[in-house]
Amino acid sequence: MSEQITTTSGTTGAEDLTTRYGASMLGVFGTPQRILVRGEGAHVWDAEGNEYLDLLGGIAVNALGHAHPSFVAALTKQVETLGHVSNFFATGPQIELAETLLRLAEAPAGSGVFFTSSGTESNEAAFKIARRTGRPRILALEDAFHGRTMGALALTHKESYREPFEPLPGGVEFVPPGDVQALEAALAPGDVAALFLEPIQGEAGVVPLPDEYLRAARRLTAEHGTLLIVDEVQTGVARTGEWFAHQRLDDLQPDVMTLAKGLGGGFPIGAVIAYGEQVRSLLQPGQHGTTFGGNPLGASVALAVLGTIAEDDLRGSARDRGDHLARRIDELAADDDRITGIRGAGLLRGIALAEPIAPQVVARALEAGFIINAANPHTLRLAPPLIVTDAQIDTFVDALPALLDAATPGNCESDTIGKRS
Template structure:
């Protein structure tokens, strides 16, 4: 595509000041002000190019300005942009049908469209409430969103404390502890268990296949819903349509989606599996003004269609495995290992330098993320190539050495007794 004009109204510094004056400070000061994107790259207002290894936190599945996504949204905008929920649209119905097909959902299943992952989890929370059972279980290190219901399911105390009291009835179990799970479910009064197949915000930490199987077996035994949050792991991110599909015969009762589904256009979804779950929410018990609007649905169809046509699932498995091998082959003393699957990877570090490393990577032209002090998260567009990823792995040892040296110099400058 042709070069787009980069805004010339002031420098990034000017924009940062304007941002601070005009927006609520919930995200802090932005690291850069981005002006445009193309493929797997973005440019800031200074004209500096970056390799986007985060994709808007696993959102831009097809990268930036992908022709199929642009065409679908433009064509739909020329036809029908929004209708109220008194009406339906063809893209909405077609997207729901495609999701049910890809999820291998049985007859009698259904889809509810929202606008984000938090909203999808709010809807799933209400589905759980409709069972009539008082207790809901979630896992330690979970993250399900920042709206009040989703926040009640999120374990991090720093996120929860300023907004308590949150919706009640939620208890947290240690992820991976099958005995604790069995004991918590034993009374038979648990409505649902919420779980992420890979806990992205906790540092890209996968639940083991054994624990996920136990979740399915025990919830089924006790008549409890298994609700899988695939907001970050869904839509091809791990090399499967949905991360849980890597495990044979593991099907949830409810699944939530967002992020990559719209390829950058806001959309979320809840899939209910089977008629019993499908009927828990009745007319008037939930809704949304914008959910499943024609534009968002057209974007979702374009993303799913492109993943299918370009065999991006196979591509993600291939390049993800190659990237993991190349990172481990560096044998750098600060790299402990690599967690995750496909193109949702966490580089585990042996020192709490992830935030400094992410800042150094940005200065070198790579957008990455530090979800915790000792993990560097990579979630690039699904279209990224081995060659593009190799530029990062080639730069990584130097970045690690520079950050380590800087950290050591800072520590050495602190007078004894003040560490």
């Protein structure tokens, strides 16, 4: 007797859906803040019909916002043609995407791409590339975040993420970011396989690494025969105003770059780029693999995302909108000592707060119709779609003083903060 699969799609109330979520999902994410049902451009709507300005973009994922016509068209066209094949076979979109990424990355002849489904999977592959050098040690930076799977977690510094799953893969050591002397000392023995770094440390509070440190990292790793692995999962794909954040420095070419997030604009796809034949050859046939990486759906969508960014000059838009946001926040900070500055580049920004109230501000912002994130207790993180406008940014900046009022202990919530619907 066959089993019938039934759905309960008729029950869509937010309270009911939240209850069902808690009853059916593993509790790793806690209770969802809202049940979202629809998105368009830089806005989303929840199950109760409330509208929100999405200034987080799925944490730097939704490069083109929600339901962008080029995203929808590429996905629809490809799924009507060929949805998935195993990696015993290749497809045109996969090959074209690899060629496009190598061109945008300005990778030398002999370079190659490996496709994944996520950022942590990209960093897992990079970890294995490092292991193939035969050297026993790998360096990562304090405050780094590279993912939650076991290899990527070994590269992630936050103790609360690491401790429940130890012992982690060994050989990883952490050095302080920005400290050239400490890096030089760690590399001196000549047995370091790779240095992993993020050009902007997102989970640390959107903290850019100094230019002189990045240049020193490239120089020192080259001198010691160590791979420089640049994690551009959050900073890549025009997020900072360059195709990849490290390209702002002319003399900084990594040995390996990892990507995901914005590459698919919401479709799960990541990539690893190995620069040059010597690095490309470290992983040999049979030494790594993936089921979904580089599937034609993801590759077609990624090509549409990259094409739209180029055609609409969204790199320039990211720079301009980011500069506008920074100016507006600096203006606020000049008169409001609760704001101590703004960090980051392009449309990856961290607003620094004097008091550890960022989670409370995030909650008040959601009530007011803005989706943002607390990277840490002192930092509000914004990573909106690259299509966001100055006018949309201004609505948040104009509301921020009242959000801070409402989040400050002892203050009553401002009457100016209301739920937008």
